[in-house]
Each structure stands twice: as C-alpha cells, then as structure tokens.
Amino acid sequence: MKPKSLLALTTALFLGLTVPAKALDTAATSAMVVDFETGAVLLEKDAHRPIPPASMSKLMTLNMLFEALQDGRFALDDTFTVSEKAWQKGGSKMFLEPRHRPTIEDLIRGIIIHSGNDACIVVAENLAGSEDAFAALMTQRALELGMEDAHFANSTGWPHPDHRMSAFDLVQLGKRMIRDFPEYYPYFAESEFTWDGITQSNRNPLLYTSTVGDGLKTGHTEEAGYGLVGSAAQGDRRVVMMVTGLESSRARAIESERLTAWAFREFENITVMEAGTIAAEAPVWIGTADTVPLMVMEDIRATIPRGAEDSVTAMAVFDGPLPAPIAEGQIVGELIISIPDMADISRPLYAANAVAEGGFMTRVSAAAGLLARDAMTTVFGSE
Template sequence: MKRLRKLFLTLGFAAAASLPVLAPAAGATIETQAEEAFLVDFDTGAVLLNKNGDQRMPPSSMSKMMTAYMVFESLDSGRLSLDDKLTVSEKAWRKGGSKMFVEVGNQVRVEDLLRGVIIQSGNDACIVLAEGLAGSEEAFAEQMTARAQEMGLTGSNFVNATGWPDDNHYVTARDLATLARRIIVDHPEHYHYYSEKEFTWADIRQGNRNPLLYRNIGADGLKTGHTEAAGYGLTASAAQNGRRLILVVNGLPSVQARADESERLMSWGFREFNNYALFKSGDTVDEAAVWLGAEDTVPLVVADDLTVTLPRSDRNGMQVSVVYDSPIPAPIPAGQEIAKLRVSWPGGVPVEVPLQAGEDVEQLGPLGRIAASIKFLLLGSP
C-alpha cells in the first residue's frame, strides 16, 4: 500500500548545504530584455530564471571560459606549470579583436597568458595557449568540444579557442552556467584570476570588462562577451551572506545595458529567493513499518545534506512528505533506497530525493513469520 506521510518542520535560515537539487524554483518571475538569460543557485542547482536557456547562441568571448578550463586541467595534472613559457606564433600575433598584445616569436609565461585571456580577453593569448597544448587552434577546439561533452555541456560546440564568430561555434546559457560552476568547484585555486580588475602587458594596462566587479553585489567572476551577431553578454557569479548565484545573459544591446541588467537580475535573485536547510546527511526523517522483520520499523534517512531553494514568499506554503510502499518487506539492508522525500510549495516543481534504510532489518525465522502472519490475519496490521 502506497503511504504518504506529511512532516511538519521548523525551518531555520541555515547556510546552503552541499547537495545540488536540480529543480526549478518557480514562483517568482521577472522580465528581461536579454535574448537569453539563465540564473541558477550555486549550491542547490535550482533554476531561478530561464529565458531561452537551452537555445543555441554565439558565446563570443564567454567561450574563453572553456579555453581557460582546459588550461586549468593541464596545470592541475602537472602537464603544464604557471612558469612554463609558450612561443607566440604569427597566427596568434596577427589575430584581430581584443588583444593582450604579445609579440611574434616571444616566449610568454602561462600565468601571464591566462591573465591575458581572463582579464584582457586576449584572442592572441588564447591562440598561444591552444597551440602550446594541442599543436593547433583547430585541434585544441576539438579537445574543447570533447571535454565539454564529457562535462554534460550537450548544447555546445567549439571550433576555435577565442569565440571568434562562426556558425558552428555555439553554446547555450545553461551550458555556460554549468561551466562557470565547474570552474569554481574544480579549480578553486585558479578562480581568483576572474576577480582581478586589471592586468598590464607590454606597458598596456587593461581593465577587466566584467561590470559587476565594480558594483557592490559580491561579484568575483567570470567573463564578458560581445560580437555583432551575439550582442553583449556576461557570465557572472556573485556571493552574498554565504549564498552564491551564477548568471548568464546574452543578446543585450549595449555595454550599459549589460551592466545594468546583470546587476538587476543578480540582485533580484538574492532578494526574492533563499536556501532552506532541511536535513543533514544521516538524519532520520521518519520510521517505516516493516513486514516480517526482526524489527517492527526501520528508520528512513537522507544520504546527503538536503537544502532547497524557493521564493521567500512561498516559505510558509512549503510541504514536506515521505512516500513509500507500506509495509516494507524484510530483509532490508542498510543503505537500500526504500522511500522518497518530497518537498513542494505553491507554484513550484516538487523536489524528490531518495530515502535509505538507516539500519539492517533481518527477516524473522519460520516461526516468527507464522506468528506475524496470524497477527496480520487477526488484527489487520503487520
């Protein structure tokens, strides 16, 4: 028999837990002039805003985040070091658009090239790194796409290291948000480059183009982009009061619009939503009846910390319930998934996570099973 048991919880404003619960936190809405906009909670994975988030779009220089990610992996694996020097080819030197202004034939430290990519958005620096790691920019782009697919960036394809316009070079806003999160999680020791506000090379000082770094909203990354086809875009991350959001916008009409709209959407996300810690890993949520077991009940526990993101206005309407087939037949090994915890709120998509048996429950012996069956026939309960 399917059983649903509602739980009544007193919720505090605890810090966000580590388990991503990938579900929309619908309820609050906001309009935006961006062609594409995607706002997600870093810790829970809850999508706060999704406008054309799965639509292919030109990433322009925001695709340089993937270039940097590939370099970060090479650094962490020991294949490359920050002090290694790479040679500037004529192709890199001649490349147009935004530049670090490296000179053909020079050897440049990897760390300087990284700052040239991240802070100055240098197309030339991207090509130097690509050629140094893969032999050619084209080969590096193939590696970028393959790695992106492995990471779950299924809506992305790269044909160059710079974001230079090409019909076959595209991403989605969702993929950029996922990539931003992977940079922060997988390479925290390198993330600081994204918050540096300026870098000087060849006596040319250039400022970081990320407008949110200069506004008081807790921003510390990541990357802008602009082409005629794509408009003005930004992938950004900001943290306030222990909570982090990731925002992707694209298709905005101007530098000013990119700055103002990004700040407005990020501020809205922090203001309208909050994270609510429900259970810690190993917490017992409920007890479930057992059929023909050495114990009458088995504790139902959560395997990981559980935090949900929802509109602040819907907090009082949140319902938490446990669903399982009752009674649960023994034997039951500890760790077996035997129930689900469901969290719902008005206008939101319910979040469901599995509940596990908190301990082993052995099956009764033959005589015990006979006694339990007789009891069930007489009393109608296990």
C-alpha cells in the first residue's frame, strides 16, 4: 500500500493577531448556534438530545405545507376546511371556526405569527386526512432530511411523550426554511396578523432587537420551558440558533439576542482559498509527467474567530504517488483546513490536468528506481 502523503501548504494564510473567540456558556438546557453560510458550529449544548420541542416543531408542519406548495399540489389562495377538532383545540389559537374557509396563505401566517394549534390541525387534516396520519408523514420526512432524533405525535407540538426533536434537528430545519423556501421565508419576519378581526403579534423576540432577526419560531410548554429557533442577518452573514429550557419569555429574549450578538461579534467568514487555486503538487507513478497539480474547484469559505487568520492552516492529503493514468478533474485527495477551536473543514482536491500512463521506458525507469531503493535499504538497513 502506498503511504498517505501529507503536504503542509501554509502555516499562516493571513497576517494578524491571534485572538480566539471567548468561550460562552448558556442557561438553556439545549442550544446550538451555527453560521448559515459555512455550517460552522459556533456553540452547542446537548445538541443531539431528544427534547420536547413545543411549538418549535410547527416548523415541520410548515415544511410539509411548503413542499406541497412547491410541487404544485396546492396554491397559496386555495382554501381549507376547518374541523370541529381544530376549532376546539386549546393553547395558542388563530381562532378558526368551522364556518371559516381560510386560504393556505392565511394558515401560514396563523401558524407562524399566531402559533395557531388550530391552524396546524387544519393543515394536517387537509393534507393527510387526519392529524395522526400527518404526524407519521412528518416523522418519515424528517428522517429523510437527516433529522435522526425527530419523532412526531401531532402537528402542533402539544405535549406528548413521543413528540421529540433535538437542537440539531431544529437548527437543520430552520436552515432548510431559509435555504429551500425563499419564497415563503419572508412570512417569518411579519410582526402581526389579523384574522376575523383579531390581531395578534409575533412572539419571536429577535424581530424586535438590534440583531436584525427575521425568523423563525418560538415554543413554550411547562415541560419544555421557553424556546426559540431563530435567525438573524448582519452584513453578509447569517446565524441560525436554537435555545430551549429557559424559565421565562424574558429570559428567552435576552439569551437569544445575547447568543446571536456574540456570534456576529466574535466570528467572521473568510475565503480560505479561491476556486481554481493550485493547492499542491502530487508525485505520479509511471506517468508521462512526474507530478500533477492538485486544485480546488470552488471557493472555500470558513468561519473563524475574529483575529485568528494567521492560525488557519491547510494540508493536502492524498495516497501517493498517484498511479497514472489520471483524468483531468479526477478527485485524487482532500484539503484539510484547520482553524483554532473549530472543527476541521475537508474539501476534495482535483487533478488540474490529465496525466497519461507512461510507456515502456517510463516503466523501466520506475523499476530501476525501485531496485536502487531496495539496494540502499539492504546496505543501510533502513526503511
């Protein structure tokens, strides 16, 4: 087996003082903060523990509705019927009645802004026939989307021992709302909605702070405490976060603003390497060229602690020498980006040009080189 080659590209990609981001704790029982562009995890606390998500799980109900809109099964101005079950449901309400015929757009606002349990049940029954059937579809779809800790017993987040999600699940779902449903995401930033003469305000505290919040969903039950899946944008950066288990709505507001402000203040996004950059030269075995340049095919962006540019390192990793023939654009290794106090980033390395297999004389030369190496090993007793 050929040895794995490690080529250190640089020990200082940028100049500057190293000032690591200050470690941060949170009063939340579960929490996660990520950079939306790079996916870098800035903070996590029990992020994979299944917890009662309360009304934050309404994001999954919205996901199912948004998918139905995107694939053309429904349109925003289509109307749904309201059942007795939906009308009689307690907790947060849109105040729907069986006589109403709300449009899907009304229901989206009723779920996001009013956190309407009745609106969720209307969506569930009209999409799947019953809330139980809808909850089963939610669970199946969540698993398909990589939310391994998610299991749904209802469409509302109403307390149930089998209704669970993790902070990781909720952050991934929040990112999906932003990334995959840009046409519907602006609803999350609306501060109030009036239905049947009743005006209610959005409870998301990030909409009313200096952190430029524009989504997503609060949650609260006695078992879960106060929680939020939130997102805020500042300049060219966006942060998605989740907290839960807080003791009051005020504590939720303070903690969510504190964490998002910290994420913007202590971290920045940089381009580590631009698309087309030659990252390394790899030796070639029995080829028409002795080496092949290795390149990155797309910009590599990373989230780093502010001031830590000079501590970012990159290393090319490949099994070398690379055997010819090598096709242009063939993946032949990976680039490992190491950042202080952050998880490593891995990106594929591609052959920048083709290298054909060498002819007879190339093989003779390679064989002679092996014989010479073996002779040196015998004389000096080294490996």
